[in-house]
Amino acid sequence: MHKILVAYFSLTGNTKKIAEAIYESLPQPKILRPIAEASGLDEFDLIFIGFPVHSHSVPVKVEKFLKAIPQGQKVALFSTHGALTGSRLSREAIEHAVVTASQAKIISTFSCRGKVSPQALEVLSQLPEHEAWADMAASASTHPNEHDLEDARAFARWVMALSRSER
Numbered sequence: 735m736h737k738i739l740v741a742y743f744s745l746t747g748n749t750k751k752i753a754e755a756i757y758e759s760l761p762q763p764k765i766l767r768p769i770a771e772a773s774g775l776d777e778f779d780l781i782f783i784g785f786p787v788h789s790h791s792v793p794v795k796v797e798k799f800l801k802a803i804p805q806g807q808k809v810a811l812f813s814t815h816g817a818l819t820g821s822r823l824s825r826e827a828i829e830h831a832v833v834t835a836s837q838a839k840i841i842s843t844f845s846c847r848g849k850v851s852p853q854a855l856e857v858l859s860q861l862p863e864h865e866a867w868a869d870m871a872a873s874a875s876t877h878p879n880e881h882d883l884e885d886a887r888a889f890a891r892w893v894m895a896l897s898r899s900e901r
């Protein structure tokens with residue numbers, strides 16, 4: 735049986751929405767959990783791990799979780815970010831996650847934009863190191879939208895197909 739965990743970290747709900755879209759496209763048996771409540775990782779055949787990009791990178795709690803993934807575990811990574819899709823900032827964070835979990839078998843990755851909360855935007859736009867993406871962040875205000883959720887569902891199906899063919 736192919737037991738699947740979808741684990742996510744989400745401060746303002748964007749990554750959670752993507753996690754739910756992925757989860758709903760997967761076959762049973764499956765579990766959806768915030769990473770803080772996810773345990774027994776070696777019981778799963780496949781683990782999806784999602785996070786928001788924070789300060790160009792992976793949130794510390796997620797980094798710890800990625801390092802704790804068992805050797806050879808099949809993993810699919812996903813992220814949400816305020817920066818433009820495909821921009822260097824968004825790519826670097828997911829690449830950092832791939833390297834951090836290099837003991838795992840990374841099946842595939844997915845990322846999409848997520849609106850930046852007004853509070854975060856106000857604080858972050860005053861910090862020079864965030865200027866690069868804070869400017870772009872305004873146009874993320876409608877994300878994740880229905881297209882993003884549909885892409886996330888397609889990603890889930892694609893990862894399942896890849897993961898099955900690797901068994």
Ligand SMILES: Cc1cc2nc3c(=O)[nH]c(=O)nc-3n(C[C@H](O)[C@H](O)[C@H](O)COP(=O)(O)O)c2cc1C
Binds near residue numbers: 745749786789848
């Ligand atoms: C503290 C903080 C730092 C952030 N840093 C970045 C960043 O460096 N680059 C970026 O593209 N988005 C950044 N964002 C925006 C989030 O990645 C984006 O809004 C994400 O969709 C939030 O996901 P969540 O709702 O699951 O928490 C930041 C947001 C916060 C709150």
